[in-house]
Amino acid sequence: MASKDIYFIPEPSQWPIVASLALFTAFIGGAMILNQSPNGKYVLILGAIGIIYMFAGWFSSVISESLAGNYNEQVDISFRMGMGWFILSEVMFFAAFFGALFYARVLSVPWLGGEGHGVVTHQFLWPAFKASWPMAVMPNPTNFTAYKDTVPAFGVPAVNTLILLSSGVTVTFAHWALKKAQRTHLCVWLAATVALGALFVYLQAGEYHHAYTELSLKLSSGIYGSTFYLLTGFHGFHVTMGALMLAVILFRSLKGHFTKNDHFAFEAVAWYWHFVDVVWLGLFIFVYWL
Known part of the structure; x- marks a missing residue:
């Protein structure tokens, strides 16, 4: 349980890096589609999967911190x-x-x-x-x-x-x-x-x-x-x-x-x-x- 006079600081997280990579992959896939590349849709799908994975993981981390009573x-x-x-x-x-x-x-x-x-x-x-x-x-x-x-x-x-x-x-x-x-x-x-x-x-x-x-x-x-x-x-x-x-x-x-x-x-x-x-x-x- 977090103390009332101590601000909670989470552990270093990998999710911002995962988010950046997933968004960049989706961006590249979209650019490839706009330039009529046949593989663009696969890159975009890969980026979308990464974004969904990032949201699920990041939400899970934040929810776990909340349920653990870390937030004051x-x-x-x-x-x-x-x-x-x-x-x-x-x-x-x-x-x-x-x-x-x-x-x-x-x-x-x-x-x-x-x-x-x-x-x-x-x-x-x-x-x-x-x-x-x-x-x-x-x-x-x-x-x-x-x-x-x-x-x-x-x-x-x-x-x-x-x-x-x-x-x-x-x-x-x-x-x-x-x-x-x-x-x-x-x-x-x-x-x-x-x-x-x-x-x-x-x-x-x-x-x-x-x-x-x-x-x-x-x-x-x-x-x-x-x-x-x-x-x-x-x-x-x-x-x-x-x-x-x-x-x-x-x-x-x-x-x-x-x-x-x-x-x-x-x-x-x-x-x-x-x-x-x-x-x-x-x-x-x-x-x-x-």
């Missing part, structure tokens, strides 16, 4: 500060993409159309340009893919909004159950949250398939296509990671981990999940609706 109040405070800074970095990550969307829609498109200075700047390079959003007329059909329509807001996106908001409620119910030491309710509400997260990803994958095959909306479909896939794609990745983290918390809860007074791992994942919910509300409003 000082460690808990540092964990909370670290998670807070991590979420702030994620906020700034999405702020950059929302900023790019704002710049394209509100500033650059009107400027190119001559708004504010009376000069039509596109008349020589792109005579067919229309200063309106989304930009459905492509400047060069050889390099840009025209799309048939935008993705409607009040379809799958609206359903996914309801799903994510509901998952925020279920994870909160799970937290309340944990603080009341109601293990069964905790596991039930956590399982519901994981299921809602998986359903969100499934529906978004179907939406992508519809947009790509039937609407011809691609990354090469001008600024609308690139901002749409970058914003929604990165958010979908975050939902996937959040659902996996919640699944780990559910597994630990089923094994009897966490108490009503000691459960920061649960709180950290819940913070992350609520962050994902808030980002989606911004996406629904500014990417799909307006």
Whole structure:
């Protein structure tokens, strides 16, 4: 048991080195695929296996340290500060993409159309340009893919909004159950949250398939296509990671981990999940609706 006045320092770990090697291998594999190398997919798979191994091993080490009672109040405070800074970095990550969307829609498109200075700047390079959003007329059909329509807001996106908001409620119910030491309710509400997260990803994958095959909306479909896939794609990745983290918390809860007074791992994942919910509300409003 760690002393209350001694900060716990873990033993030297191999996991940062394993993580660096696995990520570098995956990066090389992805680069090989982009350069049409026939062996790229095998290198990427090898890197992915290394990443999964790293996460499993590192999680196991941290969980073992926690169960051994090595973490005191000082460690808990540092964990909370670290998670807070991590979420702030994620906020700034999405702020950059929302900023790019704002710049394209509100500033650059009107400027190119001559708004504010009376000069039509596109008349020589792109005579067919229309200063309106989304930009459905492509400047060069050889390099840009025209799309048939935008993705409607009040379809799958609206359903996914309801799903994510509901998952925020279920994870909160799970937290309340944990603080009341109601293990069964905790596991039930956590399982519901994981299921809602998986359903969100499934529906978004179907939406992508519809947009790509039937609407011809691609990354090469001008600024609308690139901002749409970058914003929604990165958010979908975050939902996937959040659902996996919640699944780990559910597994630990089923094994009897966490108490009503000691459960920061649960709180950290819940913070992350609520962050994902808030980002989606911004996406629904500014990417799909307006």
